[in-house]
Each structure stands twice: as structure tokens, then as C-alpha cells.
Amino acid sequence: MENWLVNKSIVIIGGTTGLGFSAAKAFVRNGANVVVVGRNPENCLVAELHLGHTARAKAGDATHPQTALDAIQLCIREFGSFDGLYHVAGGSGEKFGDGPLHDLSLEGWNKTLDLNLTSLMLSNQAAIRTFMGMNKGGTILNMSSVLGFSPASRHFANHAYATAKSAVIGFSKSIAASYASKNIRVNVLSPGILQGSEDTTDQSEKFVTSKQPLDGGRYGTPTDLDGATVYLMSEYSKFTTGQVLTVDGGWDITDGQF
Template sequence: MRLANQTIVIIGGTGGIGRSASLACLQEGANLVVVGRQQQSIAAAQRCFDDHHVSDKVWVLDGDAAESATAEHAVQEAVRVFGRLDALYHVAGGSGRKFGDGPLHELTDEGIDFTLRLNLASVLYSNRAATKQFLAQGDGGSVVNLSSVLANHPSPRYFSTITYAATKAGIIGLTRSAASAYATNNIRFNVIAPGLVDTPMATRAVGNEAISEFACRKQPLDGGRVGKPTDMDGAAVFLLSNESKFVTGQVIEVDGGWSVTEGNLPE
């Protein structure tokens, strides 16, 4: 197994891309501390782990990633329950649209503050907590952060939340800076940047016929389709495992071809 006896904290691991990654890591032999925020999502994840008979390998916590204590507690629990920390996968994040994120000239202060805290401050908190533990252990570790294809390949016609895009670009800058700073400590930092994926956060986009048509053209791989959470699992397991022990500071765009395709729709 590729993650046998490795202890991984997954922030945002109870739904969507995070839950799929949790199952993939468990199937590869990992021990997990999984953090989720909504009780319904946490309960559904726990049932899923029970159904797969892996619940003895996973510790589920209720916590808000935008609060700094959440990541600190998750790392402490990983060490307490499983003895150490080997990797962190930060998936948690979301849209600030309903709080006022949007086109630059329409942004509200609340939309900016909420989205920055949810999508960027939360990553700083978790990466800080993991790095402190890795330094204390003295034998390295792996951090994987979830960004978005919109960080480098915008689509203003359908995805105009500019603070969201800024935070996702910020995650890439954070990750590369940390990768440079901690390479001599054998701590690796990498990014997965999905395209449009069918998750609870993407309900608006996936349910919009025009956006779905656009996505099928913009993401032409596998017949042209919206992504699935499981599409991210291979990259996540690779980057979290020792298979990527010579890889740091990289962005893997798991986007169905979004970043290399025009995807233009006829007017």
C-alpha cells in the first residue's frame, strides 16, 4: 500500500473532493484525522467510512478551517491518536458569492474579508500547524494544498468571483514560497488545481446549462465533462506519498484540459 502507516490530516475531508481523497488514502493504508464543518457532511462521511469498514483508521473532527485553532487541534490529535504526522492535505474552501464576492467593481467588504479568511487564511493556518510539527519531528513531511484552475486560467463570463480567484492564486504563491523555504528540512509543498468539479460548492455552475456546456468544451478529456471528485485522488495520493519524495513547489492542474483548451461557445 502506497500510504501504509502514514498519518495524514485532511482539512475539509468530509465532503466532495476531500471525502473522496479520504477514502482513497484509507484504501492505500493511511491513518487519517479528517476535519469537517457541517454536521450533515460529517455524519455522511462517518457513514461512508463505516460502510467501507475503515472507521478504525480515521478520526473525524468538527471544526471551522477559518479558525486558527482548528488546524492546531487536528495536528495535535493526529500525534495523540497515531503517534506522528506525515502529511497534510488542505481541501477546505468555498465561494464567497453570497457574502458579496463577485466582479471587482461590485465587491463588498464582507465578501472580500469572508473569502480571504475562508480560502487563504485557513490554508496559512493549516500549513503553519503542519510545518511546526514536521520541524519538531525532524524527518520531513508533505503538504498538499487545493487551489483552482481559475488561479491562472480565468473565465470571467461564467466565473467572476475575483476574490475567490485571488485566494486560489495566493495558495500557489504560499505553496511555492514555503516549498523554497523548507526544502532543506525535507518538507514538500505542492498544489492540486482542479477544473470544474461536481461538488456541493459547484452546485450553481453544474446546474446551469450554459456553464455545463462550456465546461464540456473547456474540459474535453474523457469525452468532455464536468470533473468528479475521484478525478483528484490519483494526484493527491501521489503527492502525499513517498512516491513524490523528489517533488516540491509544483502545481498539478487536474482540469480535464481546461488550461490548454479555448472552449469557446458560439454566441
């Protein structure tokens, strides 16, 4: 890749590990300044050291209303601009009680939606308010999942998570429509099943590797999404909004083998 993101200053919510950290490295390689936000202060230190002088890291909980706003203000203070938000923060709510509907606890439902959807609403709201306050356009990229629209009930029946990831798409399209006239773009990235994203069994591994047959059949890795994130945050996608780009190794179009 060439320097697709020169002069861009981007905030990544959930940017100190996994998908977000991989994207942060790709953004820096392509000339961007980045602010990464993560829950763990140690991960923040490691991320900042690894990413170099064009990056800052900030510890914070994405479900708290002030977290994204503080990160955006840090971005403006340190780099003189704020051009894009990439919201990655979220994850499984299984430990809180997410699961099939007949087993789903109210706490599991609420915590999973908070983790994956409320946090995203708050970061997007902070970004939209900042873009409007600065009277400029900008870019938002949100994280969904193939499980939000292409379920696999035998191995992935976490219904609160699927609801949240489906809602990310509806929410993103709705705000994309509302703010397109202000040159604010909102798009969605939907990855397939990633390595380490759930407790694997021999059966679930066989299913995933047959359902995602590209590149020999495998789980996704964070770097599989880097090119898509760079494209959607860059000027190459300046005429694109309200779209869902699925990077899933073929999951959505393939019958997995049980």
C-alpha cells in the same frame, strides 16, 4: 493502486465531504490513517463510520487558529505520528458578496480570502511547526483552482476567489522553498470546474464541457483527483516540491465555446 500510503498518518482539512472525503477514502484504501476535519458534526459522524477504524473525524472551522493544530494533535495521539496535511477547505464566496470587481463587496473580499487563504495559512503553519517540533520531514498538499491562473470571465468572474486560489500557489511555492532543506515538501493541486461547484446554466454547462473536453467533455468529479492526491502524499513524490499539478480535463489548454 497498491498500498502507497502504508504507515502514513494524514490530516485532511475539509475532509468530510466532496474532494476531501473522496481523498480520505483513497488514503485509507492505500493504507493510511486519517483525521478528517469538517464544519458539520453530522458529516463528521458519517465520515468516521464510512472510513472505518483507521480514521477519526473532528468538527471544526478551518478559519479558527486552533482547528488544524487540534486535528494534528489528535492524529499524533490516536495514530502515533503525523506525516502529511492535505488542505481542501475553501469554496465560493459568492453568498458573501464575491463577484466581478465592480460589484465586489468588502465583506465578500474579506470572507472569501479568509475561507480560502487564511484557513490554509493557519493549517500549513500548524503542520510546519509540528514537523519542525518533531524534527522530521513531512508533506503538505494545498488546493488551488484553474481559475487562479486560467480565468473565464463570462461565467466565472468571482475575483476574490480567483485571487485566493492564485495566492495559494505563490504561498505554497514560497514555503516550499523555505522548508525544503528540512525535507518538508509542499505541492499544489489545481482542479478544473467540478460538478456542483457553481450554479449552472445551459450556457455555462456548454462552456465547461467544451473547455474540459477529456472523457467526452464533462465537469470534474472528486474521484478524478484521487490518484494525484495519493501520489503527492506518498514516497513516490519524495523528490517533488513546489509544484502545481493541474487536473482539469484540458481546461487550461482549450478554447471553450460560448
